[in-house]
Amino acid sequence: MMNIFFAVIFSAALCAPASAQLKRVKSEESLFLDLQKTGLGELNELDEKRKFLEVVRLEKQKLQGKMLGDIYENAYEYYRNGNYEDAKDLALKIISIDPNYQDAHMLLEASNQLRGSMKPGMSEKLMIEDRFKTALSYYTEGRIVEAHTRMTEVVKLSPNNIKARYWLSRMKEDLKEYYSLKGLQDYKAGDLKSSLDNYYSALLIRPRDSLTITWITRIENELRQQKANSMLKAALEFYAQGRLKDAYEGLKRALEVQPDGSKANKLLAEVKSELENGYLAAGKKFYGVRRYPEAIGEWDKAKPYTANMAYLNKLISRAREQMKLEGDEKKRRVRAEEEQNAKEEADRKAAEAEVKRKSVAEIGKKPQETSEEKRLAAQNHYMEGIKYFQNSNYDKARDEWTIARQLDPDNADAAAGLKRIESILSGGQ
Numbered sequence: 001m002m003n004i005f006f007a008v009i010f011s012a013a014l015c016a017p018a019s020a021q022l023k024r025v026k027s028e029e030s031l032f033l034d035l036q037k038t039g040l041g042e043l044n045e046l047d048e049k050r051k052f053l054e055v056v057r058l059e060k061q062k063l064q065g066k067m068l069g070d071i072y073e074n075a076y077e078y079y080r081n082g083n084y085e086d087a088k089d090l091a092l093k094i095i096s097i098d099p100n101y102q103d104a105h106m107l108l109e110a111s112n113q114l115r116g117s118m119k120p121g122m123s124e125k126l127m128i129e130d131r132f133k134t135a136l137s138y139y140t141e142g143r144i145v146e147a148h149t150r151m152t153e154v155v156k157l158s159p160n161n162i163k164a165r166y167w168l169s170r171m172k173e174d175l176k177e178y179y180s181l182k183g184l185q186d187y188k189a190g191d192l193k194s195s196l197d198n199y200y201s202a203l204l205i206r207p208r209d210s211l212t213i214t215w216i217t218r219i220e221n222e223l224r225q226q227k228a229n230s231m232l233k234a235a236l237e238f239y240a241q242g243r244l245k246d247a248y249e250g251l252k253r254a255l256e257v258q259p260d261g262s263k264a265n266k267l268l269a270e271v272k273s274e275l276e277n278g279y280l281a282a283g284k285k286f287y288g289v290r291r292y293p294e295a296i297g298e299w300d301k302a303k304p305y306t307a308n309m310a311y312l313n314k315l316i317s318r319a320r321e322q323m324k325l326e327g328d329e330k331k332r333r334v335r336a337e338e339e340q341n342a343k344e345e346a347d348r349k350a351a352e353a354e355v356k357r358k359s360v361a362e363i364g365k366k367p368q369e370t371s372e373e374k375r376l377a378a379q380n381h382y383m384e385g386i387k388y389f390q391n392s393n394y395d396k397a398r399d400e401w402t403i404a405r406q407l408d409p410d411n412a413d414a415a416a417g418l419k420r421i422e423s424i425l426s427g428g429q
Helices: 002-015 028-037 046-080 084-097 102-114 120-140 144-157 162-188 192-205 210-240 244-257 262-288 292-305 309-362 372-390 394-407 412-425
Strands: none
Touching (some): 144 162, 162 192, 210 244, 210 262, 244 262, 262 292, 372 394, 394 412
């Protein structure tokens, strides 16, 4: 499906003007918006989207290479048939899509040189001979790269030229030696990347040359060692600064480059141990103050660094059990408190009902002067109310003082106490 998609894109690109084809590539953000429109926006992570775009880029390169190769074959066929105008047009289209397509540049130059010639066959022969002489001249001067490039063009433009093919074969061997020598010089100068590039260039000319392969293997190993050492150094600096997570990530990357690095492996074990112990200690501290969710969170963080997962799981399990036990105990206490409050509320309401009942019984009776016995009883109820009031049991205090007022309506202390309770219960001072 993807191949069809990109085939359509590149077919449209060939028909588009060169100026449109050379416009700057869209930014990643706009590409992500395009992904949303095509139903591919459900990729969640930014890394996933970037990986997808990398796959798209590689697929695009494959399709572009194949399509440009097919177009070049058509352009070359026009050239061989003497149709230099169409060969030139197709070469220009290729260059507009890929400015670095060297064969298209070669074909464009040759087509422009022969276009409009009265005797194209003779003109082509002279052009090929001129390029052949130029290549030999470069070779004589020791300019191996230029000589090889020019002679390669001669062979491509004139595949049946036996003389050119012979000299190209000789030049290939010299060019291989040239790149090998450059690679050795760069290696001695400490420029491993340039040295590797030159040896790979030599390998392209002689793909099975064992000495070249040996040098490439050696240099790549040294480059990996350099890269691993650089990462190890950075990780050590993080470790010295106490940035354990950064040190851990740096060491992992170093071991990806060089898995058998003994120093990196040893330091990684130490860093993992310190990270694990830090999370263990933090979790135990939270556990000690009954902050169980935080304790579990710290122990979960220790998992990537532990060699004893069973111990961590045991700690987490114990914290969850304790959290459940304490939660159940809290619920039990809440229920007991609610039951006690309900009982006290029922007692209070019963007392109020009794007071109201007595009050109703007194209605209609002729008011009589309060006897000394009632005054003393009222004073006793007032004093009981004082005790309840001091213990903040305002409901009981109110009951006692209400009874005191009923026994002795002139008891000003009981009246003042009742006003004080009403003020407190209503939010006053």
